[in-house]
Amino acid sequence: MARFQHLLQVTPAGLYCPAGDFYIDPWRSVNRAIITHAHSDHARSGSAHYLAADPSKSLLQLRLGMDIDLQTLPYGESLTLGEAVVTFFPAGHILGAAQIRIEHRGQIALITGDYKLQTDATCTPWEPVACHLMVTESTFGLPVFHWPSTAQIIDEVILWWQENQHAKRTSVVFAYSVGKAQRILMELSQRSSGLGPVWLHGAMLGPMRAYRDSGVKLPEYESASSAPSGTDFSSALIIAPPSAQQSPWMNRFKEVSVASASGWMAIRGTRRRRNLDRGFVLSDHVDWGDLNRAVDLCNPEELWVTHGFSETFARYQNEKGRNALPLKTEFQGEVDGEEVQA
Secondary structure, three states, X not given: OHHHOOOOEEEXXXXXXXOOOEEEOOOOOOOEEEOOOOOOOOOOOOOXXXXXXXXXXXXXXXXXXXXXXXXXXXXXXXXXXXXXXXXEEEOOOOOOOEEEEEXXXXXXXXXXXXXXXXXXXXXXXXXXXXXXXXXXXXOOOOOOOOOOOHHHHHHHXXXXXXXHHHOOOEEEEEOOOOOHHHHHHHHHHHHOOOOOOXXXXXXXXXXXXXXXXXXXXXXXXXXHHHOOOOOOOOOOEEEEOHHHOOOHHHHHOOOEEEEEEOHHHHOOOHHHHOOOOEEEOOOOOOOHHHHHHHHXXXXXXXXXXXXXXXXXXXHHHHHOOOEEEEOOOOEEEEEOOEEEEO
């Protein structure tokens, strides 16, 4: 790590760039925070100044408040902070997600945040960025994690929905309210015309507006809570956050089949532990193959690995001849379908 101390340091508040005097996705309140994306384990309130990619503006204001001191920057455009030059590149994770490129004294660090290589019509695709130091997540950094194509998963969702309609059961899919829900709804809107009504949990409405405000052409959907008393949901598809599964909100539906859209559905037993009827393997993170592909394309001299299976992935990269180190982080990111703190 000593080679890159002028670029990045691990501190009690998170990753810090001394050359620019800023933090990336800090765990504590700081003076200047650069945010990779608007999920709660990366974007936290309390900092004095924020910098993020342009498309994330509406989501960050929804998450952190309209009155935050927020500066945004287009992808590919550079900004000098102190002695460091900062550039955002698309991460492909959710709307506005960015990789942070930091250059100082001819050396380049890349902080990926969360990212995926799969196609997603609701956000800008990931781009490889050549660097000397790469900080990568490894949420799904094991060979067992291999994502099917998005088209295959949406086909499975539609077939399950139709089977439930024939049995007069309401179909409820649990998915993150920021990112995953919009991805599913965009795919369904392009392929499911005439299949049946789609309703949302109320927690989805704010993020849906933020996506549309940012130019993503998503259809308008209504909250299931706003439906008149006695509404028949038996032919409907409902999208709700995972937290809704054990809540009284579910009581409005009579016969129901519940499913989850998550990378964790690739692990046998997860569906049973969470009392689900179906599991759809759909993730907004890289799987094992794409994680290795991304590292190879960026080709860093040194690799720092955070979140998930960091020690396993760092060891694997070391065995391949790359200099890789696992990093301890306060927040573990997505664990079994939830955002958690270690």
